[in-house]
Amino acid sequence: MSLSLADIRMRDPFVLALPTGGWALFGTTDAHVWGGPATGFDVYTSDDLQRWQGPMPAFRPPPGFWADTQFWAPEVFAHQGRFVMVATFASSRPQAGPRGIQVLVADAPTGPYVPWSDGPITPRDWPCLDGTLFWDEQGAPWLVYSRGAEGRPGGPPGLADGQMLAQRLAHDLRRAAGEPQLLFAASSAPWAQPMRLPPGVSPPEHLNLSKNPLFTDGPFIVRSPSGALLMLWSSFGEQGYAMGVATSRSGRITGPWVQQARPLWARNGGHGMLLADAQGQWQLVFHAPNDTPNERVQCVPVVMGDDNIRLVNEG
DSSP: OEEOGGGOBOEEEEEEEOTTSSEEEEEEOOSSOSSSOOOOEEEEEESSSSSEEEEEEEEOOOTTOSOOEEEEEEEEEEETTEEEEEEEEEOSSGGGOSOEEEEEEESSTTOOOEEOSSSOSSOTTSOEEEEEEEEOTTSOEEEEEEEOSBOOTTSOOOOSBOEEEEEEBOTTSSSBOSOOEEEEEGGGSTTOBOOOOOTTOOOOGGGOBOSSOBOOEEEEEEEOTTOOEEEEEEEEETTEEEEEEEEESSSSTTOOEEEOSSOSBOSSOEEEEEEEOTTSOEEEEEEEOOSTTOOEEEEEEEEEOSSOEEEGGGO
16 A cells, blocks of 8 residues: 555654665654553654555564553664664563663564664663664764653653763663763754643643653764764744754864754754755755644654755745
8 A cells, every 4th residue: 555654654764775775764654652662663664754654563563562652763774784773662660661662673674674683772860762873983882762751650750951972882882881871951052942731731641741841862973074074853932833943163073062043943843854855956854743642743844054954945
């Protein structure tokens, strides 16, 4: 069955260019995205980024898997002849620890993916989410991720000012190989504002949020044509969920990172990534609106400058 993006409910989309041509689309696809039992991750494929085939199961948890809820934000990368997925998982069992990012592996880009790391590779006492991979100039892999504004169930509330962190990984991606390094806090962006919920709506109790938190979500790393290192990331702005751009002054993943003054996308959408389509046009891929269950994948053309990204229709 051929589907358009308007037919696919998905959060946190990630598009992988397939080695044989075409594209694979991954994302948060569970019906019960915020709570309840999780199913796994699905994948869709396309020859033209317009019409999609699927869904097909990319990951289903094996018996005894530690996580059973909130399967979020899968991203897939080719590595050492195989394909690795980094994704966020949580458990309804307090003894399993807080939300974390685990590595999975498959022989084919569309899966099936199986666990590779021994549980989360993020710190076991921090609730973490939204991992992406980056390889530095020496070929060393890094995990870039958010330390969320949500706290551990039954513990103290989460951070009031969410953080973006980077952590070296072993070359086989099965474990951390260094301590987390703080890249920036959400408050470093002039456009970032505390999350605002509609009147009468309260955040889910299991998130254990701090009061009026600032969030960091959805990092994605890309080099500009001039070699500048840029990061897409998401938080909340004046018009709801939004995406901004940060630039590393050193050109290295450790920064220091400088925020663009205005968000790249301001209107109730975010958690984006970038790809160059078959014509070489850069596309910003993200979900909008941010309202469950109305999320859909959006593809918007952008221009990649020497040290910035802007929407085509903004000149």
